[in-house]
Amino acid sequence: MYQEERLIGILEFLQLNNRISVEQICSLFAVSRDTARRDLVKLEEEQAIIRTRGGAILPAYHNEVKSxxxxxxxxxxxxxxxxxxxxxxxxxxxxxxxxxxxxxxxxxxxxxxxxxxxxxxxxxxxxxxxxxxxxxxxxxxxxxxxxxxxxxxxxxxxxxxxxxxxxxxxxxxxxxxxxxxxxxxxxxxxxxxxxxxxxxxxxxxxxxxxxxxxxxxxxxxxxxxxxxxxxxxxxxxxxxxxxxxxxxxxxxxxxxxxx
Missing domain, CATH: 3.40.50.1360 (Rossmann fold)
Known part of the structure; x- marks a missing residue:
């Protein structure tokens, strides 16, 4: 699986569960802990997640509801x-x-x-x-x-x-x-x-x-x-x-x- 595919999968998991751990990424995508951490670093650089100790959460967005x-x-x-x-x-x-x-x-x-x-x-x-x-x-x-x-x-x-x-x-x-x-x-x-x-x-x-x-x-x-x-x-x-x-x-x- 390419990194881009894993990143999409990680975000989909986060949308349903709010948080994800390095261990869960390893289990879901059959990758090493180093690969899982690199994926989280990439998503953090894109401002798509907030990294936490041992995993990540989604940032809180408060979009204005237009008229x-x-x-x-x-x-x-x-x-x-x-x-x-x-x-x-x-x-x-x-x-x-x-x-x-x-x-x-x-x-x-x-x-x-x-x-x-x-x-x-x-x-x-x-x-x-x-x-x-x-x-x-x-x-x-x-x-x-x-x-x-x-x-x-x-x-x-x-x-x-x-x-x-x-x-x-x-x-x-x-x-x-x-x-x-x-x-x-x-x-x-x-x-x-x-x-x-x-x-x-x-x-x-x-x-x-x-x-x-x-x-x-x-x-x-x-x-x-x-x-x-x-x-x-x-x-x-x-x-x-x-x-x-x-x-x-x-x-x-x-x-x-x-x-």
């Missing part, structure tokens, strides 16, 4: 492919919850004009779906989060408790062995309630979110039924999904049309 409008301008091809695949899972007469994430909005944008009921706390999604004559749109009322364009608070939670739906489509900032996480607690509390009211919970997350964690954990991996992402995750991450009985659906970028 909703800024995130919409950066919706990637990967998110669009995930949104298209998710939209294909919504059928006539379905009752659906859509959260306020930009990946879930990509699903809303690609929905056909069918007879279904959509419940959302996203004012952007309610607006764009209002042009589809066959849809019944229920916009949850509450306190407006101005930067991220969603409604939250006790009134949203109370209203959600009255609905029982077929599917909930949920976006995340990170999904790892620590669970499903977002940057803001009030957002996570609404997502948690949305998941509780659905027969099937579908998480939409591009591959940059896999193995990552953020500030507020709102659910465990075992709480979801299906993960849609843009590429096949690492074997370790697939094993994590299998352990918790989560189905995996990946997209192919060539499926995206020009419409």
């Amino acid at each position: 909703y409008s800024n995130r919409l301008t950066m919706v990637s091809i990967e998110k669009k492919s995930i949104g298209k695949k998710a939209a294909m899972l919504i059928y006539p007469r379905d009752r659906i919850i859509l959260d306020a994430s930009t990946t879930v909005q990509s699903c809303a944008e690609q929905l056909n004009n069918i007879d279904c009921t959509i419940i959302t706390n996203s004012i952007n999604q309610a607006d764009l779906l209002s042009t589809k004559s066959e849809m019944n749109i229920q916009l949850l009322g509450g306190t407006l989060e101005k930067d991220h364009r969603y409604l939250y608070g006790p009134s949203v939670i109370s209203k959600l408790s009255e609905y029982l739906v077929d599917k909930a489509f949920i976006g995340v900032v990170g999904i790892s062995e620590h669970g499903l996480t977002v940057a803001h607690e009030e957002d996570g509390i609404v997502k948690r309630k949305m998941m509780q009211q659905a027969k099937q919970v579908i998480v939409l997350a591009d591959s940059t979110k896999l193995g990552k964690s953020d500030f507020f954990r709102f659910a465990e991996i075992r709480d979801i039924d299906l993960l849609i992402t843009d590429r096949t995750p690492s074997q370790a991450f697939r094993e994590l999904l299998t352990k918790h009985n989560v189905e995996l659906l990946t997209t192919d970028l060539h499926e995206i049309g020009d419409d």
Whole structure:
């Protein structure tokens, strides 16, 4: 195995386990302790890890979550492919919850004009779906989060408790062995309630979110039924999904049309 391959494997292990020892590197990749130390030195030079006594940990990254409008301008091809695949899972007469994430909005944008009921706390999604004559749109009322364009608070939670739906489509900032996480607690509390009211919970997350964690954990991996992402995750991450009985659906970028 080339060093580059080992470095990728070490980082994948760290994303799932947070730390790795020299002994674990030797065991995982059948290399000597000197080779394992050289790999860690290389990763430290690239600022990908922090070396510790006998091993390494991942550095703590606290990425700023940009405003909703800024995130919409950066919706990637990967998110669009995930949104298209998710939209294909919504059928006539379905009752659906859509959260306020930009990946879930990509699903809303690609929905056909069918007879279904959509419940959302996203004012952007309610607006764009209002042009589809066959849809019944229920916009949850509450306190407006101005930067991220969603409604939250006790009134949203109370209203959600009255609905029982077929599917909930949920976006995340990170999904790892620590669970499903977002940057803001009030957002996570609404997502948690949305998941509780659905027969099937579908998480939409591009591959940059896999193995990552953020500030507020709102659910465990075992709480979801299906993960849609843009590429096949690492074997370790697939094993994590299998352990918790989560189905995996990946997209192919060539499926995206020009419409």
